[in-house]
Amino acid sequence: METAISAEGLRKRYGDHQALDGIDLSVPTGSVLGVLGPNGAGKTTTVRILTTLLEPDEGRAVVAGYDLAAQPRQVRANIGLTGQYAAVDERLTGRENLQLIGVLLHLGRRGARARATELLERFDLVDAADRQAKTYSGGMRRRLDLAASLVARPPVLFLDEPTTGLDLTSRLTLWEMIREQVRGGVTVLLTTQYLEEADQLADRIAVIDRGLVIADGTPDELKRKVGGERLQVSVAEDTDLAVVTRCLAGVVPGEPAVDLQNRTVSVPLTDGMGTISAAAAGLEGLGVEPEDFAVHRSSLDDVFLALTGQQGRTPAARQARRPGQPDPAGPAEDQAAPHTIKEKQAV
């Protein structure tokens, strides 16, 4: 089994809202796919379909070697799911929660008890094992939730926003626990809104927006896509903004990106120092004193904003970005259009 999860053309419609508009995904066995997207992009719907909780209107998927529609029970026997909200029984203790799952999985009373003890140790919950889960902190709950999804030792694990709402320490702990699973050969599909999380954990990232995969690749590939380094110039006065924009437009090919709210203009650093000195000279000649003049390395944040904030908003662009077709809005076009964030344009 080379591919642990493969989905083709998943579509799901709720009333007149097209939640999924043809999602294609493929996750090689033993790797981590990060599914990245804003709220409402279709991340959870995708996970619910792939874990047999929801039937797609169209499309097919094979998970852990079993067809989702034809063999849902076998799929369920081979997956673990950690949903967006820690799904633990608050009134049971941590140990009882894990034992209940073990008994439901027919590990037998003794088997369930042994597995619970093992998981409590691995997830650092031994001290709290016999306290009701309602007394747990957010991080402990998530750990218990993750442990509960691993009782059956599933080869494929779905994590739907596993660290949303957690503090940094808990998040780091959970990341390490997820990595441990990956080291053990588990295939992981992880949805997240946190770019850092995807960057840290995922081998490949699929960016989805409005029910479509609008980009995918390794974190590095995606960062390269929006174009490495950028020169950012911030000014104090709105009136200067236009001047700076015009000046920078003369320095590099293509149109500068304007962020009205922060009064910042940025351009790709196409010519390294050359661009910087040309921009500096140009600004000095105009007599503009920038508040900030800095080189900014592109992060996944830029990828995310570039892809979801600005691209794919017009029907034509969406059409052009149907999966399976080459991505016409490649780096060149990404650069050409202003990188202004949609919400900020409204200001």
Place this chain on the structure above:
Amino acid sequence: MTEALSDSFALVGRQMRHIRRMPEQLLGITVMPVALVVVFGYLFGSAMQVPGEGGYKEYIMAGIFAQVMLANITTTAVGVVGDLNNGLVDRFRALPISRSSVLVGRTVADAVLVAWTCAVMAGVGYLIGWRAHNGVLRTLAGFGLLLLMGFAMSWLGALIGLTLRNAEAVSALAGVVMMPLAFLSNAFVPLDGLPGWLRTIAEWNPVSAVVSASRDLFGNERGTSGGAFPAEHPIPTALVVLVVLIAVTVPLAGRAYQKAAAQR
């Protein structure tokens, strides 16, 4: 099938643990019914005149039992909504277990709890003078019928919970459904004094049939003679209504469960 049974059994065990963890709920299912028996038996009983020798204390017991069974609608609905909205239903549905076991576990557990309530009430009823006059078998049949009603109400509650998926909505709707079912019946008052049209409604109310049927089985006075078909033949009416209700709600609730998604 055996798997489904053992899964359900594990889930019943889960709810029994809940009860141990929540003394207030144990208190609720024990003290409340005692209070009901005392309030109805003594307070109202002192003012109510019903036909027959047993008086209001004998008359009212079947009515309070039925009222408690009716309350199972809310118990189960609220429990199901809780499981749905904290993600447990998703967890269970993503396990390779029989999908019926979660709802069966829930309704059976709720039936066990209401049976306990019944036992406590019967004990208190006995203390204040309620007697069953028809021997052990018929008395047990009377309780069996009441528990069947409790089980049917649980499935109705499960269906309501899975459909509304919201605790406030469930409480509101359950109140609206239960009030007329309980009070537009012969549970608390004989129907003789009601205006004709209201009496007809109350006689056709299935709760009346269950209450009359258990009065017959316990050997307590029905308090009313004659009337519409259900009033004349309460036992078959009650059985048919409850069996049909279960036959309808079980598959509907099962289907709602398959598609259930939390509302957030």
